[in-house]
Amino acid sequence: MKGRVRLLLGPVLVPILVAVYSFAGQPQTASPGPFIKNNVLRLELARDLGKASRPKWAQPVSSGVMYNLLLASGALEARAKGTQAPGWGAGAGLGTAGCRRTFTGFVSNTRVNQDCGLRRQAEESIAVNPLHPKNLIAGQNDSRVGFNQCGIDFSFDGGVTWGDMLPPFKQVIFPNGHVGDFCSDPTVTFDSQGNAYFGGLSLSLDGLDSAILVAKSNAPIGGAFYHSPLMQPFQIYRDVPMGVAALDENPNIANDKELMVGDSNPDSPKADNLYMVWTRFNADTGQGVGADSPIFFSQSTDGGATWSTGIEISGSNAKACTVFSGEKDPNACDQDQGGHVIVGHDGTVYVGFGNGNTPENGINQHMIVSCPPSADCSQVSAWSGPVKITDDYGTQSVGPDSQTGCPSGRQCLPPNGYRVYDFVWGSLSIDNSGVLYFVFSDYRNGQDSKNCPGLGPAAKATPPCNNDVFYSYSTDGGTTWTDPFNVTAGRPFGETAQWQPWGAVTPNGRTLYVAFYDRHYGNCEFTGCNDITLTAVRNAATASPKLSNQRLTTSSMPNLVVANNPLQAGFLGDYMWLAAPFNKAPYVVWADTRGRHGSAEEDIYFAR
Numbered sequence: 124m125k126g127r128v129r130l131l132l133g134p135v136l137v138p139i140l141v142a143v144y145s146f147a148g149q150p151q152t153a154s155p156g157p158f159i160k161n162n163v164l165r166l167e168l169a170r171d172l173g174k175a176s177r178p179k180w181a182q183p184v185s186s187g188v189m190y191n192l193l194l195a196s197g198a199l200e201a202r203a204k205g206t207q208a209p210g211w212g213a214g215a216g217l218g219t220a221g222c223r224r225t226f227t228g229f230v231s232n233t234r235v236n237q238d239c240g241l242r243r244q245a246e247e248s249i250a251v252n253p254l255h256p257k258n259l260i261a262g263q264n265d266s267r268v269g270f271n272q273c274g275i276d277f278s279f280d281g282g283v284t285w286g287d288m289l290p291p292f293k294q295v296i297f298p299n300g301h302v303g304d305f306c307s308d309p310t311v312t313f314d315s316q317g318n319a320y321f322g323g324l325s326l327s328l329d330g331l332d333s334a335i336l337v338a339k340s341n342a343p344i345g346g347a348f349y350h351s352p353l354m355q356p357f358q359i360y361r362d363v364p365m366g367v368a369a370l371d372e373n374p375n376i377a378n379d380k381e382l383m384v385g386d387s388n389p390d391s392p393k394a395d396n397l398y399m400v401w402t403r404f405n406a407d408t409g410q411g412v413g414a415d416s417p418i419f420f421s422q423s424t425d426g427g428a429t430w431s432t433g434i435e436i437s438g439s440n441a442k443a444c445t446v447f448s449g450e451k452d453p454n455a456c457d458q459d460q461g462g463h464v465i466v467g468h469d470g471t472v473y474v475g476f477g478n479g480n481t482p483e484n485g486i487n488q489h490m491i492v493s494c495p496p497s498a499d500c501s502q503v504s505a506w507s508g509p510v511k512i513t514d515d516y517g518t519q520s521v522g523p524d525s526q527t528g529c530p531s532g533r534q535c536l537p538p539n540g541y542r543v544y545d546f547v548w549g550s551l552s553i554d555n556s557g558v559l560y561f562v563f564s565d566y567r568n569g570q571d572s573k574n575c576p577g578l579g580p581a582a583k584a585t586p587p588c589n590n591d592v593f594y595s596y597s598t599d600g601g602t603t604w605t606d607p608f609n610v611t612a613g614r615p616f617g618e619t620a621q622w623q624p625w626g627a628v629t630p631n632g633r634t635l636y637v638a639f640y641d642r643h644y645g646n647c648e649f650t651g652c653n654d655i656t657l658t659a660v661r662n663a664a665t666a667s668p669k670l671s672n673q674r675l676t677t678s679s680m681p682n683l684v685v686a687n688n689p690l691q692a693g694f695l696g697d698y699m700w701l702a703a704p705f706n707k708a709p710y711v712v713w714a715d716t717r718g719r720h721g722s723a724e725e726d727i728y729f730a731r
Contacts, residue, residue, distance in 0.1 A: 159192065161330025162406040163377035168192045173523055173531030180447030180479055182416045182460040183533065184404065185380045186542055186697050187246055187264040187271055187307030188326065193530075194270065194690075195328060202525070203689035223284065224719065226728075228677035235276045235712060235727040237287045238267040244274060245714035245725045246696025248310055251704045252345065253387045254317040257281040260346035261712055262309030262321060263727045264696060265289065270305035273323040274727075277346035282710065282729045290338055291349060291362035292325050297332045299372055304328040306336075308697075314385040314395040317342035320427055321349055322368070322383045322399065333378040335401060337366035337427045352427035366427040368399040369419070375406040379416075380547060380697070384464050387704075391470040392496045397423040399430070400462035400474050408449040415449025415457040418476045418492075420464075422501050431501035436492050437476060443488060443511045444480035456480055456490060456509050461547030461697075468555045468630075470496030473601060475561060477515065477546025485518040485570075485578050489549045489563060491601045512604045513595050516567035517545045518577030520584040527651075527684050528692030529581045536620045536642075537575065537584040538651035539682055541695040543622060548698060550625045554632030558664045559597040561604070562626030562637050566590050568609075569618075586648050589618040592639050594626060596664045608668065610637055610658050615672070619643040621656070623695070627703040628663070635663035636709040638701045644679055651682030655699075655713050655730075675730045680716040687723045695725065 159165040167184045169175035171193060177183075193199050221237025236244045243266040252258035258279055265274030268289070276287040292303055303325030310322040319340040326333055339352035341359060351361045369378050381401035386393050403419045418437040421430045437456045444456040458479040465473050472494040479487045490509040498505035520537055522529035527540025534543040549563040569589035570577025576584070593607035611621045624639035641656040642648045654676040661669040685692045696714050703709040711730050718724040 158195065158328060159330050160374055161377055162375050163404040164188070164192060164330040166406070168196060170532045171530045172196070172198060177532045178412070179484055180412055180458045181414070182402070182458055182479055182546065183544070184377065185308055185547070186544070186694050188324070188379060190243070190264070190694055191270045191305045191307070199690050202685055221287070222719065226677040226717070230673070230675050230677070230730050232675070232677055232715070232728045232730050233282055233285070235261055235285050235287070235729050236263060236265065236274055237285065238265070240267060241718065241722055241724045242267040243691050243694065243725050244727050245694060246308065246698060247712040247714060247727045248700045249702050249710055249712045250311045250313050251702050251710060252313050252317050252319070253315060253704060255345070256705055258345045259710060260311045260319050260321070261727065261729070262311045264307055264309065271307050273306035273309045275321050275346070275349065276727070279345060282731055286347065288348065290321055290323060292323060292336050292338070292365065294362045295325065295334070295336060295365050297327070297334065297370070297372065299332065301327040301332045303332065303334065308380055310381060310383040312383050312385040312397070313387055314397070314426070315387045315389040316395060318426065319344070319346040320383065320385060320397060322381060324378060324381055330377060331372050331374060333376060334370040335368040335378055335381045335399060337368060337383070339427050354428065366423065366430060368421045368430040369401065369433050377404040378402070379404060380461060382463055384466055386466045386470060388466070388468055388470070391466070391468070393470045395426070397427055398464050398466070398472055398500070400464045402460050402462065403433070405449065410451050411448040411453070413449060415455070416459055417457040418459045418462040418474065420474065420500065434501065434503050436474060436503070436506045437478070437490070438492060438506065438509045440509050440511070443490070443509070444478065446482050447480050461549060463549060463551050465551045465553055467553050467557060469557070471600070472500055473551055473553065473559065475512065475549050475551040477549060478509070485516065487515045487517055487546070489513050489515055489561065491551070493601055508601070510601055512561050513563070513607050515545050515563065516565040516570060518566045518570040519543045519590065520575060520579055520581035520588065522581045524581040525685065527581070528689070530693055535581050536588045536590055536622060537581050537586060538649070539653070540684060540693040542693065542697070543590070544697050548623055550627070552627045554628045555630045556632055557600065558632055559601050560594055560626060560628050560635050560663065561596070562592070562594045562624050564590055564592045564622050564624050564639065586620070587618045588620050590620040590622050592621045592624045592637060594635065594637065594660070594663065598664065610660065610670065616643045619648040623699055625699050625701045627701050627709060629703050629706045631706045632664065633661060633706070635660040636701055636703050638675070638699065638711045638713070644674065647679055651684070652679040653682070654679050655711065657709070657711060675711060676715070678717070681723045683716050683723055683725070691725055
């Protein structure tokens with residue numbers, strides 16, 4: 124394979140001097156932080172703190188990354204003064220190692236992460252072993268040891284019980300001698316042989332090191348621990364070298380929001396290939412508006428050991444991408460975020476992403492590119508598109524809101540301060556006949572509200588804030604798409620907020636499943652409590668889809684605000700996840716705020 128990225132070898136028994144960043148005393152006021160030497164991240168932190176404005180074209184860096192920088196800057200500690208969370212008592216559960224907890228009802232809600240502390244777990248993904256459907260792996264942003272280190276979870280009984288761990292990324296030494304101080308944006312997948320893979324964004328606190336790392340768990344292990352993907356003596360006992368899909372040590376480059384998928388179809392011409400997509404922020408392009416954030420791609424054909432050199436695949440479109448290019452091409456579709464990669468039954472690779480090269484404030488678009496099974500996807504020439512899927516009305520209320528924790532310049536749905544992030548909530552899926560489905564949510568039906576107006580100040584907005592969930596489909600490989608169908612129109616949802624959806628279609632194409640956060644139960648639209656709803660859309664690729672809704676949460680989740688949890692308010696991760704690999708009920712994971720013993724804090728829960 125041409126253009127492979129070099130592996131990072133961890134020296135054995137050699138003293139390593141690791142830079143430690145310390146802060147003298149308790150911070151009195153937050154600042155963008157002199158410790159950040161990366162221009163992308165330093166400017167993004169200033170925007171979140173209200174010290175810099177965001178141009179229309181500038182896409183936000185992911186929540187998992189910014190949580191660490193806000194914590195390190197002292198901003199979260201500063202707003203915690205004078206607040207006190209409810210009391211909490213420790214105690215392990217039965218049936219699993221750690222703090223198992225299950226809420227029972229028509230559907231069981233089982234806690235996935237086993238951390239017994241009040242540390243943040245959010246932004247989750249899940250994958251199912253194609254050979255053993257009861258073997259599940261999951262991942263999440265996980266701050267049990269301070270900064271996010273990413274969490275890995277595994278189950279061998281279909282999600283009844285779980286074990287968890289942190290990835291072995293800390294032993295990876297970057298060329299400049301740094302290690303990753305934190306990990307964010309976890310991603311999990313299986314190949315056709317049942318090998319499990321975990322990927323994450325590994326960053327040094329100063330932002331100069333920005334890597335995407337991949338660990339492997341060989342098929343007999345089932346995700347119960349992870350090791351080097353490189354075939355070598357004593358492979359399963361070794362934490363290094365890790366697979367490296369991307370690595371930059373450049374103050375103007377920040378990699379972000381990576382997602383990975385394996386070709387798990389044994390009959391595919393590219394069976395067991397691994398594909399990674401991510402956003403590559405460049406603060407100094409020297410062209411156009413001077414900065415951009417295109418979607419990049421890399422592949423591995425040897426089980427994650429080596430990866431092709433990253434290429435830009437978001438391309439250009441003279442009709443759809445008309446402004447704010449950061450490149451020489453004025454129609455480059457390069458102000459992007461939130462790439463989602465999937466593989467068709469025939470081996471075709473599809474990538475959906477959010478794009479902001481549009482002229483109207485708040486109205487962006489979702490796009491798709493693809494690579495056929497006959498082509499080498501590591502070459503830019505192999506990719507077709509981008510094709511516009513649909514408009515996105517990202518016109519929700521704009522922070523700051525000191526009561527809910529909605530950050531400055533970010534969008535939220537009052538009375539929740541959680542970041543609303545339409546771009547990364549767009550999920551692709553495909554059935555075995557090749558019909559593509561795209562699920563997303565936006566504010567097109569709420570922006571004309573008088574009490575919760577589009578792009579109005581979050582601190583003054585009051586509910587109802589009518590955010591809706593939609594899907595579109597394509598029967599011609601993504602060349603054309605239907606108009607969006609509103610999954611949450613009318614009864615029982617009414618003018619309430621539904622957000623952060625994820626969708627997946629069953630292989631036979633009979634049912635499109637869509638899960639999302641939902642405020643239509645009880646008085647939640649006005650108090651900010653919320654639930655998870657699962658909608659089954661039968662005959663989704665027809666003019667007459669049939670919808671049925673099921674409440675997955677056994678009780679409503681409390682609203683996280685500064686008063687009850689100042690360190691987690693405003694963050695609920697950038698996505699939840701749903702998997703439907705078999706023609707049966709789907710597997711769903713989400714961030715849940717029903718803490719132990721009366722606390723309000725984030726953990727990962729699972730339901731089927």
